[in-house]
Amino acid sequence: MANTQLTTPDREALERSIREIGTDLASAFPSGARHPLRALDQRAMDLASADQELKTALFRFVDVTPACRSLDDLARHLREFLREVPDAPPPLAAAMRMADNKAARTAIGAAAAAGVKHMAHRFIVGETPASALGVLRDLWKDGVTSSVDLLGEATVTQPEADRYAARCEDALTELARAQRSWPSRDVLERDSAGAIPRTNVSVKISALTPLLRPDAPELGRHDAAARLRPLLRRANELGAHIHIDMESLDSREAVFDLVLEVLSEDEFTTGPSAGMVLQAYLRDSPEQLERILEWARASVRSPPLTVRLVKGAYWDHELVQASQHGWPTPVFDVKADCDRNFEALTARLLDARTAVRVAVASHNLRSVSHAIAYNRLSGGEDRDLELQVLRGLGDQLQDALASRGLRVRTYCPVGDLVAGMAYLVRRLLENTSNESFLHEQARGTPLDQLLAAP
Numbered sequence: 001m002a003n004t005q006l007t008t009p010d011r012e013a014l015e016r017s018i019r020e021i022g023t024d025l026a027s028a029f030p031s032g033a034r035h036p037l038r039a040l041d042q043r044a045m046d047l048a049s050a051d052q053e054l055k056t057a058l059f060r061f062v063d064v065t066p067a068c069r070s071l072d073d074l075a076r077h078l079r080e081f082l083r084e085v086p087d088a089p090p091p092l093a094a095a096m097r098m099a100d101n102k103a104a105r106t107a108i109g110a111a112a113a114a115g116v117k118h119m120a121h122r123f124i125v126g127e128t129p130a131s132a133l134g135v136l137r138d139l140w141k142d143g144v145t146s147s148v149d150l151l152g153e154a155t156v157t158q159p160e161a162d163r164y165a166a167r168c169e170d171a172l173t174e175l176a177r178a179q180r181s182w183p184s185r186d187v188l189e190r191d192s193a194g195a196i197p198r199t200n201v202s203v204k205i206s207a208l209t210p211l212l213r214p215d216a217p218e219l220g221r222h223d224a225a226a227r228l229r230p231l232l233r234r235a236n237e238l239g240a241h242i243h244i245d246m247e248s249l250d251s252r253e254a255v256f257d258l259v260l261e262v263l264s265e266d267e268f269t270t271g272p273s274a275g276m277v278l279q280a281y282l283r284d285s286p287e288q289l290e291r292i293l294e295w296a297r298a299s300v301r302s303p304p305l306t307v308r309l310v311k312g313a314y315w316d317h318e319l320v321q322a323s324q325h326g327w328p329t330p331v332f333d334v335k336a337d338c339d340r341n342f343e344a345l346t347a348r349l350l351d352a353r354t355a356v357r358v359a360v361a362s363h364n365l366r367s368v369s370h371a372i373a374y375n376r377l378s379g380g381e382d383r384d385l386e387l388q389v390l391r392g393l394g395d396q397l398q399d400a401l402a403s404r405g406l407r408v409r410t411y412c413p414v415g416d417l418v419a420g421m422a423y424l425v426r427r428l429l430e431n432t433s434n435e436s437f438l439h440e441q442a443r444g445t446p447l448d449q450l451l452a453a454p
């Protein structure tokens with residue numbers, strides 16, 4: 001696969017620059033010792049990664065936590081799940097024995113619930129936008145901007161979709177009011193295309209309609225559009241940005257069509273600032289990008305569409321779906337192919353930087369260093385590339401990027417633990433996957449290898 005359009009000598013210069021940038025960023029990572037709680041979580045994650053059965057049991061446990069009515073109930077579930085782990089480590093074996101007694105079950109339940117809550121708070125910044133404001137303000141103070149994601153996925157009824165839309169609208173209003181008084185930060189609020197909104201909310205189309213089905217995409221699109229338009233209007237009034245997240249492949253066409261159609265409507269010609277997501281793990285993502293760029297070049301809208309490039313959070317799901325239906329796999333099955341495609345798409349996006357705003361979302365130091373290096377070597381300014389990370393997973397990278405004066409946006413989920421469970425499980429899966437960059441990094445893989453071309 002062609003990686004970039006650079007010629008051979010440029011290719012060498014690019015690799016050299018990636019190594020320099022990656023090494024410099026790694027040297028700016030805050031040390032683990034300054035984050036003892038984070039280090040503790042990391043040990044729990046390392047334990048889970050090392051043992052597949054334990055990992056599966058823990059994921060299933062995390063999944064049922066919100067449905068448990070009492071601490072006793074929670075401990076019973078913990079014991080049931082751990083029974084399936086053939087050689088439980090000694091502390092767990094002791095916990096399982098204790099869980100046969102009601103008083104002990106309550107104590108274990110309390111400890112487990114506290115553990116899950118603690119873990120969740122690493123990824124979820126607050127229960128409501130108001131309670132998240134302190135964290136968001138501190139990030140801003142440290143040179144980091146944010147996007148708020150209201151947790152709550154896959155709506156199944158119309159009232160649920162109405163409630164989600166109302167929560168998004170309230171969040172826009174509340175955040176915009178508070179963020180207006182924050183001190184100005186040029187790096188975070190201006191690029192070559194102009195002003196960048198302080199208020200940024202990420203929205204899921206599956207939460208805006210219960211009708212998003214691959215067999216009837218029209219219906220879901222129509223229903224979601226009716227809730228998306230008022231949000232865009234409100235964002236426009238407030239000068240805020242709306243970002244549409246991308247979910248699994250079965251809703252991709254509907255989401256693409258919906259976003260491009262609604263943003264083409266006359267009333268949205270001059271705003272609000274808006275964006276969508278491209279998933280590099282999909283084999284057909286290069287064609288999807290061409291479609292976006294064609295639309296963006298033909299569009300008279302301003303500000304330009306922001307494209308957030310990600311690898312994709314539903315990799316296991318897409319593989320299972322395809323194998324169940326006997327379909328060819330829509331995602332790359334070799335990690336290096338996905339990483340190479342990510343770099344090729346980064347280059348293609350940066351080459352089109354006047355038609356779109358580019359946001360590269362990754363915790364992979366190689367992928368991020370490649371984006372920064374390619375942008376510079378192809379004549380771009382640092383301010384025309386946004387780097388994005390997830391709260392809890394990308395904290396160290398976030399601090400390193402901010403310390404180097406680069407624009408970094410942290411994706412901050414807001415909501416209660418129940419709504420956050422699906423999100424939390426995906427993040428845990430990602431963090432303990434053997435092929436994940438973060439896992440490699442935590443295992444102590446040398447920097448040279450981490451920064452090597454995929």
Ligand SMILES: Cc1cc2nc3c(=O)[nH]c(=O)nc-3n(C[C@H](O)[C@H](O)[C@H](O)COP(=O)(O)OP(=O)(O)OC[C@H]3O[C@@H](n4cnc5c(N)ncnc54)[C@H](O)[C@@H]3O)c2cc1C
Pocket residue numbers: 244245246247277279281310311312313314315331332333334335336338361362363364367388389390410411430435436437438
């Ligand atoms: C700010 C932000 C917003 C995001 N929004 C979205 C969104 O809207 N939609 C969405 O789907 N995701 C989204 N993500 C999640 C993103 O897709 C994951 O963070 C990403 O998958 C992890 O990639 P990485 O580059 O950080 O890490 P890496 O460790 O380099 O990559 C891990 C990823 O590689 C892919 N992969 C793993 N194993 C294989 C394999 N064997 N073969 C091929 N590919 C493989 C998977 O996509 C996996 O998640 C977002 C991430 C960020 C930071």
